[in-house]
Amino acid sequence: MTAARALPSPARYALALGDDALVLAQRCGEWVTRAPQLEEDVALANIGLDLLGQARSLLTYAGDFAGRSEDDLAYLREERDFLNVQLVELENGDFAVSMARLLVFSSYQLELYRRLSGSRDATLAGVAAKAVKEVAYHRDHATEWVLRLGDGTPESSRRMQAGLEAVWPYVDELFATSSRHGDWPHPGLVAEGVAVDPSSLRDPAMSYVRSVLGEACLTEPTPRWTAQGGRQGVHSSAMGFLLAELQHLHRSHPGASW
Amino acid sequence: MSPRVSTPTPEDVDRARALAGAVPDPEVPVLTIEDLGVLRDVTVSTDGALEVVITPTYSGCPAMEAIRDDVISVLQRNGFPDVHVRQVLSPAWTTDWMSDAGRRKLEDYGIAPPTGRRPAGPVSLTLAVRCPQCGSADTRELSRFGSTACKALWQCRSCAEPFDHFKAI
Numbered sequence: 268m269t270a271a272r273a274l275p276s277p278a279r280y281a282l283a284l285g286d287d288a289l290v291l292a293q294r295c296g297e298w299v300t301r302a303p304q305l306e307e308d309v310a311l312a313n314i315g316l317d318l319l320g321q322a323r324s325l326l327t328y329a330g331d332f333a334g335r336s337e338d339d340l341a342y343l344r345e346e347r348d349f350l351n352v353q354l355v356e357l358e359n360g361d362f363a364v365s366m367a368r369l370l371v372f373s374s375y376q377l378e379l380y381r382r383l384s385g386s387r388d389a390t391l392a393g394v395a396a397k398a399v400k401e402v403a404y405h406r407d408h409a410t411e412w413v414l415r416l417g418d419g420t421p422e423s424s425r426r427m428q429a430g431l432e433a434v435w436p437y438v439d440e441l442f443a444t445s446s447r448h449g450d451w452p453h454p455g456l457v458a459e460g461v462a463v464d465p466s467s468l469r470d471p472a473m474s475y476v477r478s479v480l481g482e483a484c485l486t487e488p489t490p491r492w493t494a495q496g497g498r499q500g501v502h503s504s505a506m507g508f509l510l511a512e513l514q515h516l517h518r519s520h521p522g523a524s525w
Numbered sequence: 526m527s528p529r530v531s532t533p534t535p536e537d538v539d540r541a542r543a544l545a546g547a548v549p550d551p552e553v554p555v556l557t558i559e560d561l562g563v564l565r566d567v568t569v570s571t572d573g574a575l576e577v578v579i580t581p582t583y584s585g586c587p588a589m590e591a592i593r594d595d596v597i598s599v600l601q602r603n604g605f606p607d608v609h610v611r612q613v614l615s616p617a618w619t620t621d622w623m624s625d626a627g628r629r630k631l632e633d634y635g636i637a638p639p640t641g642r643r644p645a646g647p648v649s650l651t652l653a654v655r656c657p658q659c660g661s662a663d664t665r666e667l668s669r670f671g672s673t674a675c676k677a678l679w680q681c682r683s684c685a686e687p688f689d690h691f692k693a694i
Contacts, residue, residue, distance in 0.1 A: 306678065310670035317674065320585025324614065393615035397584050400617070400694040408669055 277388050278332035279350065280452045280462050282340070283498055284379075285325030286351035289341060290506075291372060292318035293513050297359055310408060314369070317401040324394045342517035346507055347500040354437035354494070356506045363416055363423075363430030370409035370479060371434060374472040375441045377402045379463055387460040410479050417483025428485055435488040439495075442469040446495035532573040533605065542567040544599050545577050551591040552673050555634040558592060562622025565613065574607035575600060580618045583674040583694075620693045631691060632657050637664075637679065639693035654690050656681035666690075 295315030302308045326337040354372060359365045380402055383395035416427040442465050444450060456462035480487055494503070517523070533541065545567055546559030558564045558579065566578040577596050581589050593610040600608045620639035623631075628638040635657045653662045661683035669692075671678040676689040 306668035306670070309672070309678075310668055313670040313674050316585035316587070317583055318585070320581070320583060324584060389615070393613075393617075394584075397581075397614045397617040401583060404669060404692075 276332055277391060277456060277461050278329045280456055281325045281391060282329040283350035283451070285322045285329060285340075286349050287355050287372075287376075288318040288325065289322035290349070290351045290509065291355040292316070292322060293509055294355065294357075294359055294365070298365065303362055311365075314405050314408065317398070317405070321394060321398045321401075324390075324397075328390050328394070338517065342514045346502055346510055349502065349506070349510070350498050350500060351502075352437070352440045352494075352497040353503050353506075354434070354441060354497075356497075356503060356509055357434070357437060358505050360433060361426055361430060363426045364433045365430075366409050366412040366416065367427070367430035367434040368437075369405060370413050371438055371441070371472075371476055373402050373406035373409055374475050375468055377406055378468040378472045379465070382463045382467070385460075386462070391461065406475075413479055413485070414483045417480070417485040424484065427483070431480070431485060432488045432490075436490040436492055437494045438473075438490075439493040440497060441472075442466050443495065446499075448496040448499035448501055451498035533569050533575055537605070538567055538569060538575070540603075541575055541577075541600055541605055544603055545596050548592060548595045548599060551588045551595075553631070553634070553636065555630045556627050558596075560624045560627030560630065562618060562624070563592065570609065572607075574609050575605050577608060577610045578613055579610060580613050582618050584614075586674055618694075620691065623691075635688060636676065637688060637690040639691045654679055656684060656686065657688055658686045659684040 292315040295311045295318065298311040299308050302311055322341075323337050326340045330336055330340050354368060357364075357368060377399065380395040380399040384392050384399060386392040386395065413427060416423040416430075418424070419427075440446075444452075444464065444466050452462040452465070457464045477487060495501075542564075546557055546564050548558050548564075550556045550558060550561055550563070553561075561582065563579050563582065564577070565580050566576075568576050568578075570576045577600075579589070579592060579596070589612060593612070596610055597608045623639065631638045632655075637654050637657050640654055654664050654666075655662050656664050656679075659681060661681055663682040664679050665682060666677060667680050667687065668678040671689050675691055675694075677692050678687060679690045680687045
């Protein structure tokens with residue numbers, strides 16, 4: 268028998284994916300009562316709820332390695348300990364910005380979960396297999412809005428294009444495996460079949476996005492800068508405000524429960 | 526009062542399964558968790574406690590806490606003091622697990638049941654959804670997201686009534 272090889276812990280990987288879902292769930296929740304239609308309030312609340320469910324499973328799993336609960340991780344970490352990509356923390360802005368983000372993120376997440384459902388890590392595989400059908404609905408929803416706005420009136424088209432311009436600097440980070448802040452995910456996790464190499468998701472995810480943009484008469488932007496560092500805890504100025512709102516109740520009333 | 530300490534027999538487990546399975550879904554109370562396929566298993570764990578295994582319909586389904594509490598409560602009232610409820614994600618729940626009785630109950634309640642079987646992979650397709658009020662197949666989707674995670678909002682073109690449709694996943 269071969270000696271048991273010490274696998275790199277999947278905790279940090281699960282945490283990063285969970286933070287993506289948690290932070291975008293918070294942004295979706297911010298739309299409730301402010302979306303363009305009542306049905307959209309309901310839709311974004313449901314999308315946020317799906318993401319929050321995924322976050323709970325992933326944070327619970329990450330916490331198991333360190334004896335911490337999902338609530339500890341969501342409410343009691345500092346900004347530098349959050350490992351989400353900067354795309355999800357970007358402020359909601361115009362509705363078109365949020366839909367541009369949802370199209371890109373759900374396209375990425377769908378490809379990620381499809382592959383992760385075959386992970387050698389049974390927990391990650393289970394969370395991904397559960398979530399893949401949910402995310403397919405998210406992508407359909409974003410697609411419908413991008414088509415409707417992009418191929419709509421001159422005003423809706425202009426604003427949808429502006430939404431893409433606001434989001435595109437953050438696209439690259441989804442698929443990056445290294446930046447000046449460090450590498451991600453741990454190469455050992457990818458080699459062991461636990462984690463998915465994010466660079467392998469770029470072509471399938473972006474070819475879908477491009478097909479939607481083409482049909483919506485929109486132009487893919489070429490950003491002059493790209494965000495990086497979220498996976499190492501480096502965030503934009505929007506993140507602190509988001510966490511203040513997300514965490515303040517729990518921190519103000521330690522131990523409170525429903 | 527001392528709680529019962531003997532290990533549940535196979536007959537006890539069958540009785541517990543029936544009791545747990547009859548717990549109604551908090552959001553669609555005409556359906557039991559057995560009808561929905563949310564109840565996966567009832568077994569006896571090594572310490573002699575009853576273990577009930579449930580699975581969520583959607584990752585973020587907020588009904589799971591209520592279902593867990595209801596299962597524990599009904600079993601404790603019926604002579605099973607020691608109950609653990611375990612939540613599993615694999616295999617992932619699908620509307621294919623909904624019983625035929627459950628589908629009929631849903632329709633009688635005014636919710637269009639899930640249509641057919643969704644093919645593997647997220648293919649966008651729309652199958653005819655029958656209006657649970659008048660039976661017409663001339664219906665349209667108003668919003669893919671409805672009053673709960675598992676439902677979409679539809680409207681009937683024949684009788685003009687809006688209705689919930691239990692999404693096929």
